[in-house]
Amino acid sequence: MTAPYLSLKPLVPWRQLPRPIPWEQVFGRRAPLELEIGCGNGEVLARRAGERPEANLVGLDLDWVSARRALRRINLAGLDNAKVVQAEAALGLERLFTPQSLAGVWCLFPRPWPKPSDARHRLFSTRFLHLLNSRLAPQAACRLLTDHEPFADWVMGQVPGSGLEAVRREVPPTVDSKYERKWRGQGQRVFFELILSQRGHVAWPNPEEPVLHYPRFDELDPAALTTWEDWGEISVLCKDVLRDQEAGRALMRLVVLEDDLEQAFYVEVMPRPQGGYLVRPAPGCGVLPSLGVQRALEVTAQRLSAG
Incomplete structure (x- = not known):
């Protein structure tokens, strides 16, 4: 059974707030804004927030059980510079963050959806990369880490025309996350890192949300x-x-x-x-x-x- 969160204070009730989110008001200060896509149990988010007190960090995850675990880690660490958003990645990027507002993004071991028939579910499609580009500040970057080389190959194929510059390399275990420990336990010693740097802004405005009229x-x-x-x-x-x-x-x-x-x-x-x-x-x-x-x-x- 998942241990309960201790407080909902780090959870951002984004459906009840103006969109895009006024992050300076949410955190109560102006600071570089960073995002983890798929924060899972929150261990990397909480660790990074502790190491970077000068930054405001947001963890995004669709799964409530994962969000709950992330909340608990933030609560236990007593962190004021980390928040959690429960939302799908593309929706969150498009509606909650203004263009060129993110000083950094990271995504650790996203699901690769290895079957060709499931490719439509993969993150980091060309369309998603355009959206990601639009939200990155000039020269900012997204770090993507995967255990699955074919997925890294696929992402590299999505990069042309996105305004992002991709640098790929093989790396040893570096983040000490749940999934990295899992793959290490199964004998994997090499992982695949992609650094996706903003080299030319792609315009993607926040969508207008109409006032609904009830017929x-x-x-x-x-x-x-x-x-x-x-x-x-x-x-x-x-x-x-x-x-x-x-x-x-x-x-x-x-x-x-x-x-x-x-x-x-x-x-x-x-x-x-x-x-x-x-x-x-x-x-x-x-x-x-x-x-x-x-x-x-x-x-x-x-x-x-x-x-």
Whole structure:
């Protein structure tokens, strides 16, 4: 069982904050900002934060169990210059950091997804490298370390045209992380390091987040309270419906696919005091406002309307 975190203070509630994140306010000071992509259990993040008190460090990980472990390490070390964000890597880079704001990035042993059929899941695709470039400060670099040589080869093939300069070398064990110890225990003595340095800025502005408008309609068609799919440039899928017939309201679980962003959340279909119905994201879902979410609300209202 994972030991509990001691405090949530180092966890950044990014869905409730203005985006991109005002990091100077979050840390309470102006300092070089560095990012670890896939901070895992937080041991390297906490160690580095202790060694670099002059820097503000952010650890990014999608997995809550990993984030919890990282929080505990930061708590136990009493660090004020390390924070944790639970988010997917590309989404976090795009929405939480301003262009040219990162003084350094590191990523240790990302999952290589070795099967060709799984290549779409790999980090450090050409598109991701463009995004990474845009967030690195001039001349700043990202250190990527992997145990898997074919993955290092693949990343090198993604670099041309990204505005990044790649230097690759074979290195001995150097970081003393969980996965490095695992590979060492299995006999591996050589790892593959890529230093990806910013040599020409690639523009990638922070996406605008629209103010959502909640559609209204006059009459509800009860037969339309069912699952459905609406495929297109922005796809909206209704996966489940929960209806409270007595209260005259319903919850619909939607999945919205737009560009590289996938969001799953509930929308609430509720009667209005002045008559008719309103469709809105259910409170507490933490949905990111986007054109896809706006379209999902409108498509839902159109399907439910008896008019």
